[in-house]
């Protein structure tokens with residue numbers, strides 16, 4: 344549908360403004376229905392934002408459920424665990440009071456856990472705030488252009504809220520929200536930094552299909568708020 348560009352001079356200004364927007368969105372949801380949900384990405388970009396958000400005392404964290412948009416299928420003591428990143432950087436300070444909905448189980452494979460996790464995530468839809476990241480190949484959440492599950496993950500009539508994916512260009516099996524779950528969210532943000540990633544985004548939207556660059560599928564099917572700084 345549309346990309347709305349919010350451009351900042353630097354990452355500090357971006358994160359300050361972003362934390363304000365997220366607080367506003369969560370507070371609006373809480374005032375309307377008594378609770379709110381916040382789905383965050385892993386990877387390296389959101390860490391400073393998590394630390395800033397975790398100190399926000401103007402959010403009624405007890406009424407907020409935090410989940411990940413995607414998880415690598417690794418144990419919590421693995422450096423690649425998004426869940427551990429969130430626990431150590433977001434669910435601290437004021438935000439330690441939030442509820443946490445894990446999209447990781449002890450199942451041997453992500454595939455084997457889809458049904459259980461779908462049941463837990465489905466009841467939280469539509470999610471109030473989704474924060475997406477993007478990789479240099481145009482993947483978002485764990486919807487990778489290289490994975491054989493991509494078409495299924497991008498199907499808007501997919502009844503599952505989550506999908507197991509196996510990228511071939513990145514390590515680990517993944518659990519990811521489907522495009523249908525992402526696109527149904529009330530507020531959807533794309534959080535990226537660097538000129539390189541902005542160039543990937545522009546090129547993805549202008550010159551590629553959604554199957555080539557999955558971030559395009561989100562911009563085509565939802566209002567996507569870009570939060571970018573060099």
Ligand SMILES: O=C(O)C(O)[C@@H](O)[C@H](O)[C@H](O)COP(=O)(O)O
Pocket residue numbers: 384385386387388389413414415425475476477478482483484485
């Ligand atoms: O678990 C993950 O890998 C993600 O959630 C993924 O979609 C991430 O957002 C991008 O790969 C960007 O990652 P960086 O912020 O590290 O560049």
